[in-house]
Amino acid sequence: MDWKKKFIDFSFKKKALQFGSFKLKSGRTSPYFFNSGLLSTGTNIIxxxxxxxxxxxxxxxxxxxxFGPAYKGIPIxxxxxxxxxxxxxxxxxxxFNRKEYKKHGEKGDLIGATxxxxxxxxxxxxxxxxKAIHHSIKIIEEQGAEISAVFVLLDRKEKGERDLCTINHQKNKKKYEIISIITIEDLISYLLEDKKLKKHIPKLIKYREKYGI
Structure with a gap:
């Protein structure tokens, strides 16, 4: 837990991890939010x-x-x-990929290594x-490549299209593993040890009971 704790400490210090009421892309209203876009200095990105x-x-x-999905995955x-x-x-x-297909110059929708x-x-x-990662899987598989795993900073572990597997081959699907620096469980464990932040736990648990896997 030591380096997980270090990452959570870092996220709170930089205000990338916040509590409140946040509307997610999924349409859900979450009591917490992680915004990696705020980690935008040289020291932070290192x-x-x-x-x-x-x-x-x-x-x-x-x-x-x-492979980094546009846009936040690119600097990562x-x-x-x-x-x-x-x-x-x-x-x-x-x-990494472009959001729009380029028709001139080097063309295509991928930049960087083959x-x-x-x-x-x-x-x-x-x-x-x-849902968003499924789009990256589609791009990669269309290029004839194989996916080893998906790495993320935070796995919220919520219901949805989490069965990440090959899209092009309906038979004998290979499932892809999600490996995270921290999960929602790690965050709750961290809050339990902090007198000032543990007040947020009831809302996180209620949200997790509704949407968690």
């Missing part, structure tokens, strides 16, 4: 890269390329690639229902 790099190395996952992928090189001497290429027949790790900030 820290984020280190959290991902450590999680990837600890997983012993086999992979060839890092770049900083993780740098951290893997600087701290673990792993020179890993990265790629991912054809490569093993890919998807990096994103938060997974709620899993």
């Amino acid at each position: 820290e984020i890269g280190l959290f991902y790099a450590r999680s990837i190395v600890d997983s012993k996952m086999k992979f060839d390329v890092l 992928t770049v900083t993780t690639s740098i951290a893997l090189k600087n701290y673990y001497d792993l020179n890993i290429p990265y790629a 991912i054809y027949k490569k093993r890919i790790i998807i990096l994103d900030d938060v997974v709620t229902s899993g």
Whole structure:
């Protein structure tokens, strides 16, 4: 729990993790919210890269390329690639997608390393229902690549399209693992030990009972 606690401390300090009333993309009203877009300084993004790099190395996952979904996944992928090189001497290429298909110049909807027949790790900030990650899976599979796993900072572990699996092959589907720095359970455990923040626990538990898996 030590480095999970370090990440939660970091998130609160930078106000990326907040309590209140927040309307999510899913339409749900949540008592907490994580906004990685606020981690936008050089120091912050270096820290984020280190959290991902450590999680990837600890997983012993086999992979060839890092993939960052536009837009928040792009800086995450770049900083993780740098951290893997600087701290673990792993020179890993990265790629990310465009929101719009480019018809001139290099063309296409992908930028960076070629991912054809490569093993890919998807990096994103938060997974709620899993809907957004399905879009990344579709992009990667259309390029003939294989997905090793999905890494996120926070897994909210909510009901939805969480059965992440191959989209192109309906038979013998391969399920993809979601690996997170922290989960909602980690956050609740953290709050239990903090006298000032534990007041938020009842709302989190009520929300979790309604939408959690």
